[in-house]
Amino acid sequence: MSKPIVATASLAGCFGCHMSILDIDERILPLIDLVEFNKSPIDDIKEFTKTCDIGIIEGGCCNSENVHVLKEFRKHCKILISLGECAIMGGLPALRNGIPIGECLKEAYLEGPTVKNNVHKILPNDSELPMLLDRVYPCHEIVKIDYFLPGCPPRADLIWDALVALITGKEMKLPYEVIKFD
């Protein structure tokens, strides 16, 4: 049997969940024996080259590019996992959800106390730049998500056990300590 293929992405997140994936320490060696990585920041493959078995999403959706990547993942992955609080509920980026988008941009680019060099008072509007969404959306409000692994970041043991359980088909026996929202 060929190895299961895993893809990962970081959307509106801080990359902490990917750090937590690496936090499995020396188990990274058996992980490489267990799975093959496709599109992922870990191996720097930018585009999907084949259909993947497991897609791991970190971070919520704050702009059009995030939505595009997430939909690509849903298209190319048989199982999609929301990893961490940002993917599950928006997390820290979602703090802007109560503020109108115009005010956010104004504060960031025109009126913020650290804005010094924007003499022409330009808001970023290049067509190459992804459009900001009206608010930050959790991934499962954009596409169907199959599994959720909470935590900020999710404990390395949780990621490891969930991945191994998913690949080997065995039941997860998780201690209480590893499922936490913080």
Added chain:
Amino acid sequence: MSEKIAFTIDGVTCKGEKGQFLVDAARDNGIYIPTLCNIPGVNPKSCCRICTVYVNGLPMTACSLQVFDGMEIINDTPALIEQRKIILEALFVEGNHYCPFCEKSGNCMLQALAYRFGMLAPRFPYTFPVREVDASHPKIIKDQNRCILCKRCIKAIKDEKGRSIFAYHRRGNKLRVHIDPKLALALTDELAQKAMDVCPVGSILVREKGYRVPIGQRTYDKMPIGSDIEVKK
């Protein structure tokens, strides 16, 4: 001397005293019925409905129900657990509950119940309501984003004359728990701490007291909520 009675919870025979509230009677028998808005020693108000059990076939709130002889209670069924999960998920999406940076995380009853009932992601869409943080008082901060309107602070926190420091303000989805600014000025350190402790979530915070207990040593870090009751079994 109160009258001794017997009743069953999930088929297990339990003993209690007539007039005792069901949550207390169950606790004495080593059975955990989850509660959120209930505080021991204060009149129950059964507003969160998390303690709903089936009594002789009817759904009732265990915090306000007094036990009687021959009662048959169902507490632990997949359907009831699902109902409790639904309440928790609704509470999570109704406010802005950011566990990663909340001062109460690890000591929060709402979070602990979500852990216990295995909530991973709520089934309802997040509402992200716009709510204010009232930091105008000298001793405490009231973060309305996290308030679940459980009334615990209103019922339990009174000054020496018996006046409530917290009160309901407005109605419907505009309902908030507000602080009386004059009474808050006279708030003692002990009472401020009690208010923070009585709040099941991180809505009432004592100033300059956040994050005192490191991760791993907080109330619900090692054991699920209610396990201290169940060890008595």
